[in-house]
Amino acid sequence: MTAELGHFAVILALFVAAVQATLPLIGAQRGDAQWMAVARPAALLQFLLVAVAFGCLTNLYVTSDFSVVNVAANSHTDKPLLYKISGVWGNHEGSMLLWVLILALFGSAVAAFGANLPPALRARVLAIQALIAVGFYLFILLTSNPFERLIPAPANGRDLNPLLQDPGLAFHPPMLYLGYVGFSMAFSFAIAALIEGRVDAAWARWVRPWTLAAWCFLTAGIGLGSWWAYYELGWGGWWYWDPVENASFMPWLAGTALLHSATVVEKRDTLKGWTVLLAIITFSMSLLGTFLVRSGVLTSVHAFATDPARGVFILVLLIIVIGGSLALYAWRGPQLVSAGLFQPISREGGLLFNNLVMATATAAVLLGTLYPLLLDAVGGGKVSVGPPFFNAVFIPLMLPMLAVMAVGPLLHWKRGDWRAAVQRLWPAMVAALAAAAGAWALVTDGPFLGPVGLALAAWLGVGTLVELAERLRLGRENLGRSLARLARQPRAAWGMTLAHLGLAVTIAGMTGAGAWVEESIQVMAPGDTVRLAGYEFRFTVSRDGRAVVVLNPEKRVYNVSGQPTTEAGIETRLTGDLYAVVGDRGTTADGRPGFVTRLYFNPLVAWMWGGLMIMVAGGALSLTDRRHRVGAPARRGIAAQAAGAD
Amino acid sequence: MRSRLIYLLPLGLFGVLAVYFAVGLTRDPKIIPSALIDKPAPEFVLPPIAGGTGGGFSTADLKRGRVSVVNVFASWCVPCRAEHPQINRLAGMGIVPVYGLNYKDAPEEALAWLNALGDGYTAVGADASGRVGIDWGVYGVPETFIVDGTGRIRFKHVGPIVGDALEREILPLIRHLQGGGR
Structure with missing residues (x-):
């Protein structure tokens, strides 16, 4: 009965999503307020229905109802309660249900807290969210139904893969999915912006907190996964560049770029087309990641050959979502005119450099991950691309980015003076040289990259602190006034400082564990x-x-x-x-x-996981910033007055 | 006009990727070339399943001058259950010895499984740690190998032998090898 209830709830959710995907979109086009108003209750109802379905599946797992195929294949009566629950998403069908649950959660969040969004934008965003959801509901119902019955019911289940019975991994998939699916918000906003043909500071202000939240979850999820691999698999390593890891890393790289380019749109009203494209790419990477892991295209689990319908469905869904949005981008993208001009040496220039590196890195990881598939498709045989490729491509990309990362925040918007910035960075230079010399003295026979990595970590870490000191005018005004400034720093600024510091700590950890193990x-x-x-x-x-x-x-x-x-x-x-x-x-x-x-x-x-935690903390702190909650630029006047007063 | 083309670039790149995906879908992921084909079978000695009556087997058993079949199975593997009647049928023909490699299994469950489904194996070796399986390049159970009289692996079938796979693939190759074919 519970299984049928869950199944029915998913079917209902599909219909609600179909309504939510069409009426508000047409309403927004025709300026019909009543049709647009359908979106909010529909989004809330949709979330309620998926929550019921997910609750049903969880209930089936907790009560060990082996008359359901999914439970019988992945659970066991003797399993601790935590792993009975985590078993819900420890398999393909259940994880897809978790996916749509989170998608509906984000949609309902826009419906509930989006009161200050322009109605047409809100209607379009929710409609696009629902459009994605329709694809996923169909996928679940047609190819991956978690509520399928098994008659006769076996006496006991087949148990969850023991490797997955671990607290670290119980929370890893939900974190990762919160990240993946969170990027759907940026995607929906981007598509809505393309339909409207308009991207402005208010738009960027709306996109940034969602992207930031997704980024935090994804960072935490990747960290948990790598920690789990480190202590559970017993290989002594923490990152293997395998397709599953790459699948989560690509959206992270693209999402990090998006986070930074959205800042430029918000502050400087430029890089619009690029930011919209990044939003599309980031979510596309999330989709690709979800499916690469789940479909078995790359990991070559036997799932694909046994169920070709699933693979074809996935491909069609990818083509509609990614291909459709890129086609829309090709058509409407040229209309997004950027206003702000800037010199190459400027804050915008620094952020653009970050973007280029991140995008190149994403492309490199994508190529390395898909290369075996591409080669096989042209009949070149089955190969695998290992860590040597990724290290050879990735490390040279990251070194200059880390070097520039300390300088960028010290540059002014529009036109910066890199000489002045570098001069102020002398403490970072000293720290970098000291770190390199210390590393060289301690480990004389290690690889060359060891001291270089530690030097860059010190450069970035101290450079970030120098930037903070500059903002406080430390040493140029008396200490009391600097401390007063310290208290007045907006949380978003603290978030940036913390996240950059966290990366410095992470780089130090990676260098140590990579070079001198x-x-x-x-x-x-x-x-x-x-x-x-x-x-x-x-x-x-x-x-x-x-x-x-x-x-x-x-x-x-x-x-x-x-x-x-x-x-x-x-x-x-x-x-x-x-x-x-x-x-x-x-x-x-x-x-x-x-x-x-x-x-x-x-x-x-x-240090690596410590640094990741600092990065997540920085992102979370920035999320609590007042500006993100206020959203609309109407309040800018007040902020400007406050800024003028000090 | 040129600037418009730049906006089309992402779509074009994705189109190329999608074509590759589509072609990739038509490829059977089961066809993975084994590095061990035409190489001597790895050296190993496997004990019998603890508590069972039969004996284990080792590399020496595969070098006795006759073609043999090595079938990797486990009681926890559902496809193995599906293919087991075919394995028993092959063993029942009496044309080749069929060895069972019991992969990462609990002895009592393996014995119960063989009791329930019938044990046609010439001998079954227990690979509790999965070490020997790794040497054989096993990455998914079930897998079936055909080894010639000199102990060289000549064929590997990934996944269950169901449908007409036995008649179409396995038996012709066994007859070919038994007839002195290379």
């Missing part, structure tokens, strides 16, 4: 010791109280699937992680029975 693989019998990075690892069966730390790596075997997983023993320190994994039985060099152990020292690796 030490590892040792051997067979150890109880009592054996191995020296690594100045630490002595002793293999004990009982816990040894005199040791520096006791690491407890585990090998777990799960009851149902019999698949063993590896739990790494990790001790996190500021200078680096001690990381130990126990593998299969083996024989030591002198013939005693033992276990294969892999020991790692990952320098600074915790």
